[in-house]
Amino acid sequence: MSRTRKRTLFRGAQLVAGICALSAVLTLESPAFAVPVRGSLLIPKEMLGRVVRDGTDRHYWKIWNGKLGPAPSPVDAGAMVGVALTGPRGKGAAGCSYRLQDGDLTPSTLVVPKSTAITIENTDSFTHQLTAEGVEGFSAIGTAPGNARRVQFARSGHFVIRDALFPHVEGHVHVLNDLVACGRVTSTGGFAFEDIEPGSYRLRVFFRGHELKNQPVVVPDGSEMRLEPIRIDAPSSKERTRAPGTNGT
């Protein structure tokens, strides 16, 4: 074989190898572009009213000022509803944050991943003593202002967090095995998941001890996904005020 022919074959082989390598690189490392998922919840107003447990609001006086009529209580759906995406590739708690703010747990419905430590930050000016029955390591320990409480839920299910000092504090924790992300819920019911990779998920909506929605969501590749408004059927008033308990189911 001539030297030229050999040189030509060698160059051809190099070209094929380069093409194959390029193809392999392009094939294996092609980026899946994460997109935000947005939506809104149509929440009945009666769901967002203040829920007072029996015997927790004890006082001597409640006196109207006699000048101005009572103002409506502020409605903050985001402080009461938990929205989460779950899927087979759930690994963490993206977008999940928990804190003590204005004297209460925010949000009061918490969605947390299983066996993953979470942090509850105390942004109030006073100490809280959070505790949860049935959760190991979650006894009533004071959390001073500016500090945070780290807890971990080893079992999936529903748990109730209370404050040993303030009876109005009541948080409902839903521990999920395949939590992908927590949605940030606005006071009006809008929610958003940031950086959700395309794929199939389930959108789950929790309100206190109840799961009000559990629907599939397919996040497309490319651009932001906006979901149709999700209508939430309010549980009965009895169910709303019922503390489901901490049975872990």
Place this chain on the structure above:
Amino acid sequence: MFSRFWYFVLAAAMGFALAAAFLAHAAYNRHSRSYLADQLRRDRLELELRLRLDARKRIDAIAPMAANSDVRTSLKAASDRPERGLEAPATQLLKGRLEALNRQLEQGQADILFALDARGKIVVRVGGAGTVSKTAGFSKLPVVERALTGFSGDDVWIYNELAYLIAARPVMQGGRYVGALVHAMEIDEALARSLGERLPGASVGFFKGERLIAANAPQNIADAPSSALMETGLRVALKDSSMLSGHRTDPIALGEEAQAQGVYSLVTGSASHAKTGYVVARPLSLLPSPMQLFASAPKEDVDAIPMATVILVPLLLGLLGLGSMYLERDRPFHALRLATDAIALGRSHRLPTTAFRGAHRKLGEDINRALTAIAGDAAAVARTQPADLDEILGSDESKSAKPYFGFAGQSGEQEIPDIPELRSERPEAFEQTPGFEQPPASPFGADPFPGSPSAENSEPFPGSGSFAEAQPPDAPGLVPSAASPFGEPADPASGLVPSTPESPLSPAAPPGAPVSPGAPVSPGAPVPPPPPAAPPVAQSLFSRSAPSRTDDTATGSRSGANAPFADAAASASATSTNGDHSSPLFGDSGSNHTGSNHTGAMAESPGAFEELDFLGNDDDGATMVAEIPRDLLAATSDLTPEEADEVHFKEVYDKFVATQKQCGENASSLTFDKLAATLRRNRDQIVSKHGAKSVRFTVYVKEGKAALKATPIKS
């Protein structure tokens, strides 16, 4: 008896008093507990009311703050710029204004005062420690939430480990709510003291969990529950479901000795969730013993005691007891002492036991026996025994055996020889009655009748006297000869035993022989040996007339065998005056006859006399074999033996009572039933012991008193 009853009454009264004391003690303690429990409940209500009023006062106290223009404008500005917040100069202005207003509240000023914007975020804080972030707020706290919507209210917080009474009030500006003011007053000793002053005598404390965070005990109460004592009840209170559900506990005993009680309750507010509450306690004054009733009695109660009644009633009862003691113990004892003194002084030889009753009588009898025993005269024992029915007849087996069938010189335990049979028809009976067996020893040897009067003094054993006269001077005793004179028919004219040489009672005996009762009956007198066999004395015995002998003693003659039955009254009269040694007589003619027979028997046969000496306790009237009165036999001929006995008992009773009256004795205490029972008992004893068919009793006078004799009837 009454004194004994009185002791019982006194014991019962003492028991009643003790019971009353214990009941009063228990009632006092129970009332104290109940009163204290009620008082604690009232205290708790009072304290709850005070807390309620204080909450209202605090709400009202911050009204001027909420109305202050600087406060309103500052909060409005802060609410209008939630992102940027209030400028620093405005913040300082607001803080200064609030501090000034807070100071004006004096005692009601807040320990921490918060100014919140419309979102509930803290704009300014007056008081308190540490720093506050700009994002901190209270909007989710119920009292603040209410304030931000236009309602003033109250609450109790545990704020950074301290308990605060909270009052919140909305701040309005420009026709809207621009914020709220939160007044926080710490629960401390000052608050506890302030509340305690409104509950005189009560200790007030506040607790958080198992720790008492503030307490006040009144200084003027020595045993007022301390804070430590109030803390001891917390463990019990915190497990009380009633308290945990928002109510109060029942009074809880405090301390190891339960020297106080307390009522626990949670506060009205959020802090109740943290088991924050208050306690009202008071000392519990219990009496450790009933005697403390006197010590703890107030003066007015002591003054109200009717002292006259308290003193006079026990005094009267005491005197009553002393009186009964005197009547039932002292006086009889005094009488006994006098009687013993008389003995000691020689004025008397025995105690008048009939003058005593009960134990004193028994004591007197024992003393008499002892005296007799000491004197060494056993016979005197029997002679000095009173003519008491029970004593004569005996109340038991041991007593009855002796008096009825004792032979002179023979103890009661000795066997009694056969009893001669009696027949209803007297002559035949006399004829058929076999003689008695000779006793083992002469009764005169053992029962010599040392006290027997002389024959001139109507000797009770005229037969013996006559017998003594009749017997030859050299006759050693009154032992009948083998050829007993009793076998001879009685001399109807004299009633005496036929004068036979063999008879010791033969008229051939030298008359006018010295009648010395002591001679034949003296203890040292020689006793002739008994005959080998009992002579048939009954026939001769009963064929003779004792009255004849008696009369013989007095008159020396008697007419006919039947004469004794005819002049019984005279004989009885004569006999009844004979005293101790009068011949035993029945109260009727039959008695005389019997007595006649008896004496005749004695005269004729000392052995027979010994056999017939049924009354071992009465030597002078012991010898008798009854002859059934004819009228009695006639009256009872158609009766059964039991009926006949009852008729006989009635007659005996009548005679005995009549004799008692004649002797001046008190016969009122003796009833027929009592006598009849005694007679039946003794009859049964005699019958069973001697195999007699029945027994007949006779009444006679002994030592000036009525006495009884028993005569067994063989057939």
